[in-house]
Amino acid sequence: MTILIGIVVVLLAIAGVPLFVVIATSALLSFAMAELDSSLVIIEMYRMANMPILISIPLFAFSGYLMAESGSPQRLLRVSRALMGWMPGGLALVALVTCAAFTALTGASGVTIIALGGLLYPALIAERYGEKFSLGLITTSGSRGLLFPPSIPLILYAIVASASVDDMFRGGLVPGILMVSLIGVYGVIRGARGKTQRTPFTWKEAGAALWEAKWELPLPVIVLGSIFSGWLAVSEAAALTAFLVLLVEVVFYRDVKLKDLPRIVRECMVLVGGILIILGAALAYTNYLIDAEVPFKILESMQSHVTGKIMFLLVLNIFLLIVGSMLDIFSALVVVVPLIAPIALEYGVHPVHLGVIFLTNLEIGYSTPPVGLNLFISSFRFKKPIIRLYLAAIPFLIISLLGLILITYFPQLTLWLVE
């Protein structure tokens, strides 16, 4: 019967039924089979109102959407260009860093490619980075910052896997920097070899750019500093961020008018509501999975074939790459993590390490042909055929896979700052 439900669920999902409905269906069916009242499904969903950390998701997402609507992408771009544009491959580094910073705030929801891609792509072409390289860089950068705090996927993983959000934030830092550096090296080599232009460094421009961004640049320092020093809880830091961003963009810069706020709130809450209702449905479904000991049964059937941690990690990577190219990150998190977290623990994988592996795989899956979401967003945004984006993404995917291998098989990279 469990297998039958599984088949029905997959068919529904492929047919295009919204995933929250699919998950709710499986929860309702399994509760009915166990002869439990359907109101128990709602009791599980209502647990969302008892999670103090959950408020950080709408607050960080709102901050990100508000910044995307303001002049902050331009200012961020100007600062990083003034500081790094003189280096070989300077603009490629600028693109990487600004995209990562933005994705950390907005999640891999396509906002990065839409908000920053339009600024970066023409600039990269003008400095003669070539169409293929520029497209590949921006497309894969759409999910590049997922490992940096305060990314929503990091928070969501912590909720679903009952890990500490602080630990996830710490754990993601070094692997995140590693992934950005690897692509950065590629960009520098490209920039040094090719006939790309550079922007000469001047103190005047650097000073002017920094001065223009004076209200925004301290934000990440304040927010991350307050979390890592233990002064504020993550949910409080989210409130501080939302308040400061609102103050800075609406009052100081006046980039965003008050009358624009309802539209921005709406845009942001369509995304967040879509995530939260999946989470709510998944809370009920997960509870059933654990009651029915599904992870335990999978573990039992796995143990004879998969012996040892290394082999488990290998299987995990392949499995997650497939998941990542088919499911978006939020549904993948709430559906798959409850299944694999107990199994991973049995194989001796630290929960924070599992989370970082998970997000790195999904970051890559986002740009993996044929159905990676970033490819479609880019194809739509830059009006290029999807096949050209497949080809453009390949070198970046190969480098990212190298990073994934390092992150997976050297747990110290993740756990260094956690322990």
Add this chain to the structure above:
Amino acid sequence: MSEHGTTGWGIFRFLNHLESGLLTTLMMSMILMAFGQIVLRNMFEFSILWADPFLRHLVLWTGMLGAAMATRDGRHIKMDVLPQLLPPRGRAVLAVLTNLFSAAVCAVLVKASIRFVSDEMEFGGPVFLDIPAWIVQLILPAAFALIAVRFLIFAVTSARSAWRNESEPQAGEAAA
């Protein structure tokens, strides 16, 4: 995003404005209240006791309203593999089925949440400021009902375009 709600029935247009206004008000209260708590706690070593449960329920409310809006815009997270392989008419027929199915599941959730709320009415206590829990929980049946109705409207518009052999209507174009 383009402005939706130029077509559709008046009542739904009104509902859309109401939702948008409510969502913005709730979001701004969430930000100001949560920030206020930090200021009070750090500068005056004082905190409003009911603020935390209030904030947690604001998240539930904004989340459910956001989900209802995602339904209206046709922007729920989904996989969408099969529809892309079908010709326009087949896609419209499939959309009728998937929307009807989604409406049915949400109707079951409405029923389940009414049961949940009425149980709370009988046995539950207050959540904050002497407000009984069932009142703030009403958002669950209300949002699921709104979502169910919206799926139903999508099913009708898809059926119409399947009948006329047109492609599926764009999200928000005809639906409320």
